Amino acid sequence: MSVLEGGAMSPRQLSAAGPPGWRPSLFRALIVSTLLGRAIPAVAQEDPSSACFDCHADSSLTLALDDGSEMPLFVDSGALAGSVHEGQLVCTDCHQGYDGDHPSGKTFASRRAFVATAAGVCKECHFETYTLNLGSVHFEALERGAEDVPTCSDCHGAHDIHDPHQKQAMMSGSCARCHRDVFDRYSQSVHGKALVEEGNDDVPACADCHTAHRVERPRSASFRFGSPEACVRCHGDAELMAGYGLSTDVAASYLADFHGVTASLARGGHLEGTDRQVVVVCADCHGVHDIGSPKAISAEQMKARVAGVCARCHQGAGTDFPAAWLSHYRPSLRHAPLVFLVNLAYKVFIPFMVLGLGLQVVLHLYRVAIRR
């Protein structure tokens, strides 16, 4: 199967006012067609796919693969209905090169080999998304020769492709299939429960933090330092947080703290080449996939947990050491009164000094001026 060959485009596809990403590839297809001297077929009178179903509606139709297994070739004739491509693509748009000698007798090494080859067809239209994937940890594995690496259809499906921006749709089929243990932990978390049990779309699903296509190595320094950004995207959003009675001070107080400053400034790999963890990020205290509500545990438990996190880097940190961290509170007479009072004193003292000294400078200049 030559999925990459620039075959003739269907008339429907040409007339389809698809999403913007379609246009460059349509243009390319037109040029290729012209260069190859192929005429663009006239508008078909009947559904060009209907011929395919003469055979592929047969549920017993299979293809023997080189590895000895059999691949079912049955396709539900209603498979495209309800998918994002409904009314925009026909069979031969993706399954190209089957015209004359079909069935040709060709086969594939394995099911995975077929899936990997088939993925090449998506980039014909979704080229930007394809290039994002080139930087991902999955593509890296694919290049190393790993077989169980997700390609387009593993996450999005083949015929039955739904809007990938629906969180439920995204979660159900994709990451969890391979990362089952992570998904199980996630679905017990405060975020996962809300998504899985309540269908809440506000909470983050896998791709909100890991991104969908450019999935970074999660233990890399740059992902680690960048991870608070993912948290702050929601926890710094006052409107969103108001709905849950959560404070957006968590983001501001973290970013104002020594560790938050380090995380924000150290991005870009100043730590490359070392395995030193010089900074604590949200996930170190709150957990990653198993994030629970801090309100669900007692203050003493929380303090003990934070003390454990501190001690990971600060050797010799005692149980009182978490008090060095203001626990996301703004300093006030109730929380961290000493910090509050020192700040207040300077808020009065600095303007007092500046105005006093400035006034004396002005008076001196005035004296010098009138003496002349």
Added chain:
Amino acid sequence: MRAQPSAGYVVRFSRWAIVQHAVMIVLFVALLVTGLPQKWPYLEASRWLIAHLGGIFAVRWVHRMAGLLMAVFTVVHVAVAVGGLLLRRFEPTMLLTRKDFTDAVQNLRFYLGRAEAPPRFGRYDYRQKFEYWGLIFGGAVMVVSGLVLYYPIAVSRFLPSELIPAAKVLHSNEALLAFLIILIWHMYGAHLNPEVFPFDSSIFTGKISVERLRHEHPLEWEEMQPRPAETAAPGEAAPGAPASPPPPAPRG
């Protein structure tokens, strides 16, 4: 008892004082350049500066090294000053006296036209003493709070941990105060002041002209003059004559 106004200069500062002032310039600027961007880390200018100084880890390293040097110089300075005073090697001319407060009031009255003449100052006027003691106390605050931030674990073992964030706001605010005082007070007093513009060179050369000394520190000048009983040739003591052994303090 009067020397010629153009008769020359008087040595005002020892080499030790000149060196301390120069070191203080270098350390103070280094600390500001590496410290202020950390105070406002989300300003575009701060991020640019940090990136161009080699990143946040390099900036913090330079800041800590400069801070430790500043701490060492502060301790040595105080030790030399206290030792010198105890051994009576020099006069306690930098200590605050009641006269400094009355001088300040009279000077302001003079600026406002409520007094006929400005106060007559000694070796250091109240403005210089203010800056000197501001540097000593501000320096002590910065050194102590900086060390707390440098060794948070050690501190938390003996003292409440809330001192650490308190030290952070103290360090940050005191730095801003010091910066503003230097910006307003020192830049004016030593540079923009029309009487010394563009630049008061005495802390670099160690010398001050007799004319300026008589004008700015009349009491010191008078004390320097040989008493009538001691000299037969008045007016010859002035040129190049060293002042009484200078104290170690830089001129504010």
